[in-house]
Amino acid sequence: MENQFQLPQSKKLSIVSASILICYSLLPFIQVSAREVPLTLAGIAIPLRINFYNLIALIAAALAAAGMDWMLRDHPRIETHATFPHLFLPAMTAGALGTPLGLLETGLEWWIILAFGSLLIILIMLAEYISLDKNDARYPLSLMVLSAVSYGVFFLLSIVLRAANSRLYLLLLVLPLFFAFLCLRILHFRLGGRWRFEWTTVITLIIAQFVLALYYWPLSPIRYALGLLGPAYALIGISASLEEEPDLRKVFFEPFLMLSLFWILGIIIK
Structure with missing residues (x-):
């Protein structure tokens, strides 16, 4: 069988990656005090601490998952595959990026982590797209x-x-x-x-x-x-x-x- 060379649409990949990048770029400019929400589970008090960067991380994870699903819908082999297994890793990577960005002071190190994390997310999305077709070289x-x-x-x-x-x-x-x-x-x-x-x-x-x-x-x-x-x-x-x-x-x-x-x-x- 002939090798296939499928890649996601560059326009969609750009939109998704830019959305995640813009999402995290807001962190240095918006400062919101952390809040603690009391939560009781089976009689055990579990304080839930909510920070602004946690919220941004959840939004970025949702954008990565939704964007990955959006790109996969154009794949020629999508009819025979479920998209869910391909959404989890991009979402977890985008979400995990929020913690170091939220804990570090804004500076050169912060921007390096943001740039490296964004490139990593793009690489993961490309790999997930390619992994949908076993005939791809x-x-x-x-x-x-x-x-x-x-x-x-x-x-x-x-x-x-x-x-x-x-x-x-x-x-x-x-x-x-x-x-x-x-x-x-x-x-x-x-x-x-x-x-x-x-x-x-x-x-x-x-x-x-x-x-x-x-x-x-x-x-x-x-x-x-x-x-x-x-x-x-x-x-x-x-x-x-x-x-x-x-x-x-x-x-x-x-x-x-x-x-x-x-x-x-x-x-x-x-």
């Missing part, structure tokens, strides 16, 4: 990009939530939920389109235990994130390898090597 490259970015966003979320001194209930709500989608999607990529919910459930429960255990360790945000990224990468790699390769000698080497590397980095980096 760039399909393997798009899967590599999406897998790497998924791990990167999980790493960034772990750092941000730890740096913000988030409560344990928030960590257990956000990190395992995002990781479950990450795990399901990466296994879907590696296993030729099969959705492995059983592996995803088991691995997510294990990662939730790491989230809980490492929360009580006096770790810096980067060390905390590396402590989670190591087992996350290793467990996904082991589960995919067990499906692909029955030789146990080849299943565990690379995942345990990467696990060791991430944890050694966590010891070295302060």
Whole structure:
């Protein structure tokens, strides 16, 4: 079959990326005091702190998801695919960008993060669009990009939530939920389109235990994130390898090597 080279309409991609960029560009010019909303769940008081940059992040995430869906509707293969799996990563990336932009003072570093984040979102949207067609010659490259970015966003979320001194209930709500989608999607990529919910459930429960255990360790945000990224990468790699390769000698080497590397980095980096 002839290789296909489909790309989203440049006009739509420009509109979506510009909308997200303008959304975050408002942060230096609008200052709104944070408010705390009391919330009670099962008799437990859970204060919900609302900042202006949190609201902007939610709006940016919604724009990214809606824009991705809008672009995918023009893809020639859209009739045989659901768009929802392709919306989550652009939305999470656009939303995660709001936290560092909200916490940092406006300056050169702030603008560099905004520019880099915007380029990353565009790259993700292009990769998601390409991944809709397995006959596209760039399909393997798009899967590599999406897998790497998924791990990167999980790493960034772990750092941000730890740096913000988030409560344990928030960590257990956000990190395992995002990781479950990450795990399901990466296994879907590696296993030729099969959705492995059983592996995803088991691995997510294990990662939730790491989230809980490492929360009580006096770790810096980067060390905390590396402590989670190591087992996350290793467990996904082991589960995919067990499906692909029955030789146990080849299943565990690379995942345990990467696990060791991430944890050694966590010891070295302060």
